[in-house]
Amino acid sequence: MSKLAALRDTVERSEPRRRERREKSAGAETQEPGNTRDTEDRGKHKMDYIQQQQQQQRQQHQQLLRLTRNLFKCSLHTPLAFAFDLWTMLVSVFNSSITPTFTLAGFRALLPDLPLIIVATTVASTLFFTAFFFIVAALKSRSDHSRIPKELPFVGKNDKEWFSALRANWRGWFQSISLYVQGYQKYSKNGKIFVVPTWTRAPQILLPPSMATWLSMQPEHLLSFPVQFKYTVGHPHILNNDMVELLIKRELTKTVGTLNEEIIEEIIKSTDDLYGGSETAGEWRERYVFDSLARAVGRVVSRVFVGAELCSNMEYVNAGTNFSKMVSISSYILHLFPEFLKPAVSILVTLPSKYYARICMKHLEPLVAQRIKDMRAKAADPTYAWEEPNDYVSWMVRESFKRTSETDTSVYNLAYRIVMLNFAAIVTTTIACANTVLDVWSAPDAEEIVEELRGEIMSVLSETNGVWTKAAVNKMHRLDSTIRESSRVSGIGGTSLARQVRATDGVTLPNGFVVPHNATIGVSMDGIHFDPENYPDPKKFDAFRFYRERMEGGKRNVDLGTTSSKYLLFSHGIHSCPGRFFAINDIKLMMGHLLLNYEIAPRPRREPNISLGDIAIVPETATMQIRRRVKV
Numbered sequence: 001m002s003k004l005a006a007l008r009d010t011v012e013r014s015e016p017r018r019r020e021r022r023e024k025s026a027g028a029e030t031q032e033p034g035n036t037r038d039t040e041d042r043g044k045h046k047m048d049y050i051q052q053q054q055q056q057q058r059q060q061h062q063q064l065l066r067l068t069r070n071l072f073k074c075s076l077h078t079p080l081a082f083a084f085d086l087w088t089m090l091v092s093v094f095n096s097s098i099t100p101t102f103t104l105a106g107f108r109a110l111l112p113d114l115p116l117i118i119v120a121t122t123v124a125s126t127l128f129f130t131a132f133f134f135i136v137a138a139l140k141s142r143s144d145h146s147r148i149p150k151e152l153p154f155v156g157k158n159d160k161e162w163f164s165a166l167r168a169n170w171r172g173w174f175q176s177i178s179l180y181v182q183g184y185q186k187y188s189k190n191g192k193i194f195v196v197p198t199w200t201r202a203p204q205i206l207l208p209p210s211m212a213t214w215l216s217m218q219p220e221h222l223l224s225f226p227v228q229f230k231y232t233v234g235h236p237h238i239l240n241n242d243m244v245e246l247l248i249k250r251e252l253t254k255t256v257g258t259l260n261e262e263i264i265e266e267i268i269k270s271t272d273d274l275y276g277g278s279e280t281a282g283e284w285r286e287r288y289v290f291d292s293l294a295r296a297v298g299r300v301v302s303r304v305f306v307g308a309e310l311c312s313n314m315e316y317v318n319a320g321t322n323f324s325k326m327v328s329i330s331s332y333i334l335h336l337f338p339e340f341l342k343p344a345v346s347i348l349v350t351l352p353s354k355y356y357a358r359i360c361m362k363h364l365e366p367l368v369a370q371r372i373k374d375m376r377a378k379a380a381d382p383t384y385a386w387e388e389p390n391d392y393v394s395w396m397v398r399e400s401f402k403r404t405s406e407t408d409t410s411v412y413n414l415a416y417r418i419v420m421l422n423f424a425a426i427v428t429t430t431i432a433c434a435n436t437v438l439d440v441w442s443a444p445d446a447e448e449i450v451e452e453l454r455g456e457i458m459s460v461l462s463e464t465n466g467v468w469t470k471a472a473v474n475k476m477h478r479l480d481s482t483i484r485e486s487s488r489v490s491g492i493g494g495t496s497l498a499r500q501v502r503a504t505d506g507v508t509l510p511n512g513f514v515v516p517h518n519a520t521i522g523v524s525m526d527g528i529h530f531d532p533e534n535y536p537d538p539k540k541f542d543a544f545r546f547y548r549e550r551m552e553g554g555k556r557n558v559d560l561g562t563t564s565s566k567y568l569l570f571s572h573g574i575h576s577c578p579g580r581f582f583a584i585n586d587i588k589l590m591m592g593h594l595l596l597n598y599e600i601a602p603r604p605r606r607e608p609n610i611s612l613g614d615i616a617i618v619p620e621t622a623t624m625q626i627r628r629r630v631k632v
């Protein structure tokens with residue numbers, strides 16, 4: 001019997017039973033309590049009725065399962081059948097009802113078996129695309145590997161294997177951390193250079209830590225960050241422009257601490273919405289760690305970027321987060337293709353990020369246009385009844401008044417800068433918050449850590465009447481140490497200071513070795529962060545490690561914002577993250593508020609971050625049990 005015939009059979013066989021059940025249940029409904037004479041009969045009848053209902057529900061579930069199994073088997077049959085199956089499944093899930101399933105399945109069952117030609121075309125095209133993808137990946141990896149100087153040791157590649165370059169890249173995709181740490185121990189510790197494969201990019205040449213400071217000081221025209229914004233984001237005139245970074249350094253960093261009242265207000269609103277306000281005290285809720293924090297962080301960061309009104313529009317906030325995710329995903333996909341195919345492939349793979357950028361722009365363009373109008377009106381007439389908000393949009397518009405080019409003045413270009421600012425700020429800050437929550441509340445001594453942190457925060461805030469002043473936040477050294485330590489052990493990826501050689505003649509390293517044009521270089525961040533010479537017992541999450549170094553070791557440069565060749569979360573040198581002081585302030589405020597106002601249940605284990613190539617992804621399925629604390 002063909003699969004489709006099997007489905008038709010299931011549907012037909014189930015129909016009389018369904019009719020019978022419907023009749024029974026209709027009868028039961030009319031006979032229910034009102035039709036019985038005495039109380040005993042009524043009670044018995046009610047019990048029967050409930051049991052009947054339960055049994056009916058059980059049968060419906062079983063049928064749904066059986067039907068779904070059959071539908072999936074049939075999915076293999078034809079693409080058209082697959083589309084129907086998917087639709088049927090979705091309807092069933094959303095309606096939690098079996099009726100539409102039967103209707104659609106019945107309709108599906110009426111379809112004739114589609115001709116063999118369609119089945120053959122589907123199979124042939126799948127095989128063709130798989131073979132095409134395999135050949136493209138094999139050729140690209142071979143060409144990428146051939147550009148690496150032969151004399152450098154390669155970790156994770158065996159030249160004697162068939163398709164050695166492709167297989168090495170595969171290892172670079174799934175075993176990256178062990179390769180980075182292995183190569184670091186064997187070569188970097190001895191001052192030598194080595195190479196690691198990456199599935200997506202060309203193999204990366206990793207330099208010993210002794211060259212990290214040199215690497216961090218190289219100018220952009222020699223070595224630059226290996227991004228593909230050309231394809232993933234476009235708008236080169238906006239990206240290759242100084243305005244975003246200038247305003248972060250000149251305005252945003254200067255205001256860190258001064259906008260804490262607004263930031264705390266937004267933190268309170270967003271955490272009340274997500275985790276419950278004081279009226280819910282004591283009630284446990286289960287929340288996804290990453291997703292819920294992304295919503296809160298997106299809102300908080302946006303308060304300073306775009307002001308009080310737009311920051312609470314969750315369509316805008318979520319679109320900003322999704323834009324960042326989709327740009328990263330499309331970049332990873334594009335890295336799989338050779339340069340000449342990227343323009344064509346990018347049209348398809350950037351559709352999701354373009355969609356989210358459009359949602360952001362729908363809100364940003366009118367905001368920027370209105371701000372320009374208001375600021376001009378106020379400049380022309382100081383009595384104009386309008387107060388300029390102290391946010392990134394105002395700083396940007398004021399800066400644009402000093403400039404003349406279309407890139408720096410058009411509403412579209414100014415609004416798109418905010419989209420890119422979100423890209424740099426939201427996901428990175430969320431990762432740091434999510435890692436901290438997971439590391440603290442999964443630690444064996446979670447309760448003691450939380451008690452000490454609460455004690456510190458309360459003691460500092462008692463000196464400022466509960467106000468989160470800049471000085472107060474700076475005094476929270478235990479909190480700072482906890483976030484820094486979490487980012488050391490959990491981090492954002494396996495390598496740091498990744499740079500592509502732009503100089504056509506290559507670049508000469510401090511030891512005289514010449515790295516060729518277009519090669520990618522960097523340092524093994526995992527190796528450095530897990531080196532026992534840098535951090536005793538390096539794999540342990542030791543929340544107060546840096547606090548002790550500060551208090552007992554007399555070290556002053558161990559706060560979260562200090563970068564060094566041994567601590568690379570924010571990179572190091574001339575390209576170290578300019579937004580880190582703003583990010584750190586936000587993370588401390590967010591964690592401080594959670595610690596003081598919420599209780600998070602200790603977690604049985606810390607789900608490991610997922611290492612994909614050179615990035616570390618916080619497991620999005622990790623959840624936390626959280627409740628509002630009862631204040632005494």
Ligand code: HEM
Nearest residue numbers: 225424425428429432497569570571575576577578579583
């Ligand atoms: C915990 C949060 C954050 C982390 C871990 C982080 C990390 C980084 C890293 C590793 C880089 C690359 C530096 C390099 O080229 O080697 C970077 C660059 C950058 N970050 Fe951040 N960042 C964070 C938050 C932010 C925020 C909140 C903003 C904006 C307000 C921001 C704006 C930027 C910009 C504009 C660059 C590019 C700098 C350049 O090209 O020279 N970042 N960040």
